[in-house]
Amino acid sequence: MVDTNRPGTAANNVAGGPQCATPADPGRSRRSFVAVLAGSLAVLGPVTAGLVTFFSPLFRRRQSLQVRVALLSQVPDDGLPRAFPVIADRRDAWNHYAAQKIGSVYLIRQPGEQLPVAFTAKCPHAGCALGYSETDQKFTCPCHTSRFNLDGSRTHGDQEVAPRDMDTLPVALRPLDIPGAPQGGRARPRLDRGAASHSEGGGAASHSELPLGGQGTAPVGRWNVRRQQGLSSVATPQVNEVLVTFVDFQTGRQEKIPST
Amino acid sequence: MKKNLANLTEWLDDRTGCRQLLHEALYERVPGGARWRYVWGSTLVVAFLTQVITGIFLWMAYSPSTHTAWESVYYIQYEMTGGWLLRGIHHYMSSAMVVLLAIHFAQVVWDGAYRAPRELNFVLGLVLMLLVLGLSFTGYLLPWDQKGYWATNVGTELASQAPWAGGAIKKLAVGGPTYGHHTLTRFFALHAGLLPGALVAFLVVHVVLFRRHGITPKQPYRKPEATFWPDQVLQDSVAALGILVAVLGVTIYTGGAELTAPADPANNYDAARPEWYFLFLFQFLKWFPGELEVWGAFVVPGLLVGLLFCMPWIGRSRKGHLCNVLLLAGLLGGAALLTVQAIQADYLAGAADARFSESGLADTPENRAAFKASQNFLQARQAAQHQTQRVIALAQEQGIPPTGALTLVYADPYLQGPRLFQKNCGSCHNYFHPAQPDPHRAFLINPQPTAPNLFGVGTRAWIQGLLDPAQIVGADYFGYVGSPFGPQGPNSEMVDFICEDCFGGELADEDRARIVEAMQKIAIALSAEANLPSQADVDARDEHIIAEGRALLEGGLGELLESGSNCTDCHSFGAQQDIGSPVLDGYMSRQWLIDFIRTPAAERFYGDLNDRMPAFGPHQDERLNQLDDQSLELIVDWLRGDWGGKAVGASHR
Structure with missing residues (x-):
């Protein structure tokens, strides 16, 4: 049953194994080098191909969309926050989803103000969704219990778990084109709180029409609220939509808002 | 036969050398004899094997994509024979593994088993521990349920805060800027491919090195030296079986691993917490406010893990070993404390409706x-x-x-109705059973309502309340604060009609009984207009009562009343048209309610008398409306109890 004569058995190894190679073999080191190189390349080739595909998300750019979130009439100027979903088309790999909720914003309009302020409802700490507590008028995070005031500042400043105040988003108003309505089709001035780089969306109006001394072209630091004098004197179109440039902020650290 | 078998063994051994291998595996020396304290490493191997076995069978039924992950796990859990048990074993064994790891690790440190020449094996053990934790973290997301989704989200968001490459790390883990298909495919590849593969590789080296250096025997020896087989194997096997029995027990007791609702990126789950053995990390973060976060998330944990890797070298001296033991005790104690703290913080209130x-x-x-x-x-x-x-x-x-x-979920009035109601209607209206409020619906109770309670709107009981002089003046109907329809309001006609015209003055018991009976019939007839699915049977049964009620509504009631007043003095109904509003034909039916919510101040409804209720959908163009058509229909269907399927925990009048 047991074949003792086949090659490779212990007896044969003594004669045919590597011990047989003489030290004076001239091409040995070159052959060894090529062996290691060829072998490594044979393995590294597929690894590289895999890694390139694996890293593909890094090569894709993030987009910030200007999204309609509400009618201005849905945000009364009472200084209290109202939550609105941010609904936009979304792509997930091979799927296209029409009209998906991609986030949530709180809009607050101060008395007499025309433009609301928009806070993204994502906690700057670990990205949990901030809730609003009516009883004490605070935004609260359900994860690590950070709390924020109505103006987005942290209740306990740097003692709060969250590393920074709530992130604000650029807000703009756009008159709604209603077929048959009095202002139908006519371009209306659009009011921007934020940088000029966020000028897409709607296309019916442009910054050159702003009667506000070009305030729309001046970038406002980190989109923080800035009282715009004379805003309320601008004629209000009958139906205004509130547009928000939605930025999916990284948590934890401040970063520049990518332009649309 | 016996000879053939011997021959076969001989042949196999000749070709593979398996006899030698088996001998090395089984006849390892155990100085001092087999002991229960030596079982932990083996039980970990068996626990890992359990995970591989159950994991492969779960794999056969699992499908990683955002449309199929929860769905396939649901199918495993609720449709496949024994699926809940399989998933339960996999789930609870992962917890058991973490406990076993802690024991194994503590024992190695306590016994100083990391000392030369076993330093490298200790390092390998730590790598294995990190791999197991990685497996646990990646596995938590795979069911794609609310719990796993939002808890893992916290984890990857934290990863994005890592210095320098945080954003890139998160993107690579998630497979894009946000969670999606590729998050699942990547996590699954890690969970079922890369991590277990690495674990097997490291485990093999770990075991080989363990064999090379032998067991670290505990002095003094109690028994003479023995071999691994059979005594230690017996104890190892019994321990492994014990652990399986415990896991089975927990699985059966709990009914298997939890599967929460499908992950919904649009609706945050506020109770998202990591698996219990990660809770201490979660709680740890609370100690690092503001910009210190990076310290809590990376620097301190990183330093501690780094310190663990240095243990064999720290522990070379007696003092160093003592330091290690103290560090171990501090780590385990601290983790336990933080875990308790996290649980206490979450359950502080005791109950959802506690005061x-x-x-x-x-x-x-x-x-x-x-x-x-x-x-x-x-x-x-x-x-x-x-x-x-x-x-x-x-x-x-x-x-x-x-x-x-x-x-x-999105097409279900039962699930969406309460949310939409709270957002759009709840600041004025109430929604609760007056006698027995549903604890699940506590968020729909408005302590200061400025509009009627809409619980059971259109049902017989609700309409009977409207026609009852005691109830109509209450806050649930027209007696809310600031009501123009209340007894003191400018438009108190309906309240006056019920309280004065119908039940006012000195009524003989007999007359009162007759009016009450008539009101009941009217309520039944009017409720039949709503065409509620929950009342379909009784409406069909009470056909003749409904006919009588209709006759009373159309003018018959006046004959019973001294005042001679009638419903159709004010309302249009049935044969009596073009009288006034709200029109009672189809009262609280689906279409009636939809039209009403769209424009409550329409002629058909409250007209000029409308009390502050906004028009939620007056425009043809949906963009102009506060409520889109689908939301509006969902609210109406929910209010009317018009949902397919079983209502869970709903007390519906």
């Missing part, structure tokens, strides 16, 4: 905030359980469409 005043806590703003946070957590958990039961009931009844279970 702060009854909690016995000192009335400080901090306590109030902590109590509120705990209550939010408990409410979110309760709501999520409620939703889960409903989704599963829907999936079992209707099957899941190819677009996934979320489609069921």
Whole structure:
């Protein structure tokens, strides 16, 4: 049953194994080098191909969309926050989803103000969704219990778990084109709180029409609220939509808002 | 036969050398004989094997994509024979593994088994521990349920804060800027491919090195030296079986691993917490406010893990070893403390509907905030359980469409109605059973309503309340604060009609009884107009009462009343048209309610008398409306109890 004569058995190894190679073999080191190189390349080739595909998300750019979130009439100027979903088309790999909720914003309009302020409802700490507590008028995070005031500042400043105040988003108003309505089709001035780089969306109006001394072209630091004098004197179109440039902020650290 | 077998063994050994291998595996020396304290390493191997076996069978039924992950796990859990048990073993064995790891690790440190020449094996053990934790983290997301989704989200968001490459790390882990298909495919590849593969590789080296250096025997020896087989194997096997029995026990006791509602990126789950053995990390972060976060998330944990890797070198001296033991005790104790703290913080309120005043806590703003946070957590958990039961009931009844279970969630009035109601109607209206409020619907109770309670709107009981002089003046109907329809309001005609014309003055018992009976018939007839699915049977049964009620509505009631007043003095109904509003034909039917919510001040409804109710959908163009058509229909269907499938925990009048 047991074949003792086949090659490779212990007896044969003594004669045919590597011990047989003489030290004076001239091409040995070159052959060894090529062996290691060829072998490594044979393995590294597929690894590289895999890694390139694996890293593909890094090569894709993030987009910030200007999204309609509400009618201005849905945000009364009472200084209290109202939550609105941010609904936009979304792509997930091979799927296209029409009209998906991609986030949530709180809009607050101060008395007499025309433009609301928009806070993204994502906690700057670990990205949990901030809730609003009516009883004490605070935004609260359900994860690590950070709390924020109505103006987005942290209740306990740097003692709060969250590393920074709530992130604000650029807000703009756009008159709604209603077929048959009095202002139908006519371009209306659009009011921007934020940088000029966020000028897409709607296309019916442009910054050159702003009667506000070009305030729309001046970038406002980190989109923080800035009282715009004379805003309320601008004629209000009958139906205004509130547009928000939605930025999916990284948590934890401040970063520049990518332009649309 | 016996000879053949011997020959075969001989042949196999000749070709493979298996006899030698087996001998080395089984006849390892165990100085001092077999002991129970040596079982932990082996039990970990068996636990890992259990995970491989159950994991492969789960793999056969699992499908990683956002449309199929929850759905396939649901199918494993609720449809496949024994699926719940398989998943339960996999789930609870992962917890058991973490416990076993802690024991194994503590024992190695305690016994100083990391000392030369075993340093490298200790390092390998730590790598294995990190791999196991990685497996646990990646596995938590795979069911793609609310719990796993949001808890993992916290994890990857934290990863994005890592210095320098944080953003890139998160993107690579998630497979894009946000969670999606590729998050699942990547996590699954890690969980079922890369990590277990690495674990096997490291485990082989770990065991080989262990064999090379032999067991670290515990002095003094109690018994003469023995070999691994059979005594130690017996104890190892018994221990492994014991652990399996414990895991089985927990699985059966709990009914298997939890599967919460399908992951919904649009609706945050406020009770998202990591698996219990990661809770200490979660709690740890609370100690690092503001910009210190990086320290809590990376620097301190990183340093501690780094310190663990240095243990063999620290422990070369006696003092160093003592330091290691103290570090170990500090780590385990600290983790336990933080875990308890995290659990205490979440369950501080005790119950979702508990009151702060009854909690016995000192009335400080901090306590109030902590109590509120705990209550939010408990409410979110309760709501999520409620939703889960409903989704599963829907999936079992209707099957899941190819677009996934979320489609069921979004099209379900029972689940969406309360949310939409709270957002759009709840600031004025109330929604609760006056006698027995549903604890799941506590968020729909408005303590200062400025509009009627809409619980059971259109049902016989609701309409009977409207026609009852005691109830109509209450806050649930027209007696709310500031009501123009209340007894003192400018438009008190309906209240006056019920309280004065119908039941006012000195009424003989006999007359009162007759009017009450008539009102009941009217309520039944009017409620039949609503065409409620919950009343379909009784409406069909009470056909003749409905006919009588209709006759009373159309003018018959006046004959019973001294005042001679009638419903149709004010309202249009049946044969009596073009009289006034609200029109009672189709009262509280689906279309009536939809039209009403669209434009309450329409001629057909309240006209000029409309009390502050906004028009939620007056325009043809949906963009101009506060409520889109689908939301409006969902609210109406929910109010009317018009939902398919089983209502879970709903007390519907």
